Amino acid sequence: MKELWTLFWTFAKMGVMTFGGGMAMLPILQREVVENKHWATEEELTDYYAIGQCTPGIIAVNTATFIGQKFKGIPGGIVATLGVVFPSLVIITILAGLINNFADLAWVQNAFAGIQVCVCVLIFNATVKLLKKSVVDKPTAVIFAAVLICSVVMDLSPVWFILVAAVLGILLKNWEVKRA
Amino acid sequence: MIYLRLFYEFFKTGLFAIGGGMATLPFLHDMGEATGWFTQAQLMNMLAVSESTPGPIGINMATYVGYTIAGIPGGIIATLGEVTPSIIVILIIAALLRSFRENRYVDRAFYGLRPASTGLIGAACVSVVLEVLTNITVTAPESGIINRFQLGEGGLAQLISWPGLVLAVILLALTNWVKPTKGLHPIVFIGLSAVVGVVFRFAGV
Structure with missing residues (x-):
């Protein structure tokens, strides 16, 4: 029980320190999990992180579940994840309440109108960064462009694009292997 | 029962959004349009706050x-x-880690x-840029699947x-090309x- 508490608080601490997304978490994980607590080796952490990036969901959560599971089985995985999300729940709930109270003020509206422009740029930058990693040849470029255009023009759930792309990936690679 | 629906919608997001916090954005976008729970402008404000507070962006946005x-x-x-789909998927993968990494179909x-x-x-x-920087609105169709693109008041x-x-x-430029600023936190x-928004009255009020 005491170990589960340690797990919870360690990951809650990491949740607070992860400022800006899963990528920012890796150096902190290395220090806490590998060097201080010895819950996983450097190699295991790299593996977890790599898998956490390509499985569904938030990278930070995926990595936390992996490490918790390694240390204390299924309860460990669940507790580590709850730890990572705990600070977000508290901080965002307080902030959201505050912001909703001030949303009618003119300067708050103006500030958010400015911020929205910044969000456009941040999303654009995120897309470009991901583009470099995910578009590696002609077929992946075609998948990217097709999904982008279809998703803008059509009112379809993103779920369908993800499912079709997974099947397409398997078919394309199979064909490539057969042809070679 | 709103809570059940909420759980289901976010479960779906967690299950299909691949590649971290930003990947949940298209799903949230779709959720707002399909349910009418929040507008796209609200979503953008929430994204901005989520990027500026501690914690993983995806979790902040969900909360x-x-x-x-x-x-x-x-x-x-x-x-x-x-997070529920993540926990389930990761626990399964952890149980068969080796075969997952080496499975060619997964790859x-x-x-x-x-x-x-x-x-x-x-x-x-693209939707966000159209919404914030142009006067073009994209609306889901009443029937069929092709979206409607409409030019707002004032014309071209x-x-x-x-x-x-x-x-x-x-x-x-500041985030990509200007050396001293490009590595700074969002x-x-x-x-x-x-500040620019307040000084130049971006919302027009």
Whole structure:
């Protein structure tokens, strides 16, 4: 029980320190999990992180579940994840309440109108960064462009694009292997 | 029962969003349009706050969106909904780690999944740019699946929001090309944009 508490608080601490997304978490994980607590080796952490990036969901959560599971089985995985999300729940709930109270003020509206422009740029930058990693040849470029255009023009759930792309990936690679 | 629906919607997001926090954006975008729970402008504000506060962006957004829809329980349920698929998937993978990494079908599926996930984020980017920087609105059709693109009041002359475009170009340069600023945390640029927004009355009030 005491170990589960340690797990919870360690990951809650990491949740607070992860400022800006899963990528920012890796150096902190290395220090806490590998060097201080010895819950996983450097190699295991790299593996977890790599898998956490390509499985569904938030990278930070995926990595936390992996490490918790390694240390204390299924309860460990669940507790580590709850730890990572705990600070977000508290901080965002307080902030959201505050912001909703001030949303009618003119300067708050103006500030958010400015911020929205910044969000456009941040999303654009995120897309470009991901583009470099995910578009590696002609077929992946075609998948990217097709999904982008279809998703803008059509009112379809993103779920369908993800499912079709997974099947397409398997078919394309199979064909490539057969042809070679 | 709003809480069940909320859990289901976020479970779906957690299950299909691949590649981290930003990958949940297209799903949240779609959720807002399909349910009417929040507007796209609200979503953008929530994204900005999520980027500027501690914690993983994806989790912050889930909590914020959930809170907006159904208060404190909403925030908790949305977040739990979003992480549940992760926990299940990771626990399964952990049990068969070696075979997962070496499974060629998994590898091949991800060859297609990665660019598709990026394409969805790119599409969300296009919608957001249209909404914030232009006078074009995209609405879901009443029947069929092709969206409607409409030019707002003022016609072509009012097509682009110029102050916004200038700020966007400056931010693009600062975040990508200007050496001393390009490595800075997004919160710096969000703060800067808030100040610019207030000084130049971006909302027009």
